[in-house]
Amino acid sequence: MTTATEHRPHAGHEHTHAGDCGHASVEHEGHVDYLHDGHVHHGHGDHYDECSVAGVHVEAEAHEYSHADGCGHEAVTHGDHVDYVHEGHRHAAHAGHYDEH
Template sequence: MTPLHQEHATHGHAHGQDCGHAAVPHGDHTDYAHDGHMHREHSGHWDECESADHITHGSHTHQHGQDCGHSAVTHGDHLDYVHDGHRHAAHDGHWDDH
């Protein structure tokens, strides 16, 4: 997955424990769901945490939805579900890794 390094220069809010935004474990860092997108701390600033690639999660048989047991976070025009340390989103009849 190739992340985009897009600094969120005007981000005045400091995310952290009890900041009010969903914290999503993502590899070696934590993303925070904020206003429909994901932020991560990086070298003293906040980045938009988005992938530039389309990555299908081919072996995903679990169907996410209301009451599936996984946290749902708003991401743009859809919901991502936090599952096993990454986010899944429904896309054209399959699940993508975000």
């Protein structure tokens, strides 16, 4: 996990994240991380830093449909379950909702 002594800038990020930007977010160690294009980052000055929320439960946005074989989203085996690639990030079914992975 990234600590205060580690600094890993995310290069080439043109999108500005905010509460209404459409990307999943999670409070993490005193800042807000955004899940975007298969990785996690947070604002730091004039750029974004890479971060990790491994082990943190992050619920995805609400879905009006269920992911399954043939739903039109890429299925990726992940440990003991299947993630579905959806709008640039991965979702996994969990207890009546989807989690970000």
